[in-house]
Amino acid sequence: MKRYLFLFSSVVAFCLCACDNSVPDYGADEAPVFRIVKDTLRLSVGEASHLSLSVPLSEVEWASSADSVASVDWRGVVTAKSEGAAVVTASRLSVHTGLNQAPASLFTDSCFVFVRGE
Secondary structure: OHHHHHHHHHHHHHHHHHOOOOOOOOOOOOOOOOOEOOOEEEEEOOOEEEOOEOOOOOOOEEEEOOOOOEEEOOOOEEEEOOOEEEEEEEEEEEEOOOOOOOOEEEEEEEEEEEEEOO
8 A cells, every 4th residue: 555655646746847837937147038130121112021039929019110111010021111211129018927027027129220212
């Protein structure tokens, strides 16, 4: 009987250790970096280019400082509309649920977009 109790306890302990679904608590040096892969984008009027992030994330909001020069859609596709310059920004609000983590963090990064005339 003691052998079965020991075996049962070992299996339960293994399952509890192996089935850890907790959110990782990254230290300052271990956290994934949220950034746009390109710092600068040069396009001609009418061209489009996709900006990607260094970490695949959902719920990212994209914005352009000058929609008349370069617009950006929800996927990060930048479309050049007229000659000039704009700053495209990606941002994400991260809400943490862990006990040792801050309640919320705002991650942002920007890319300078230069559009040349036709």
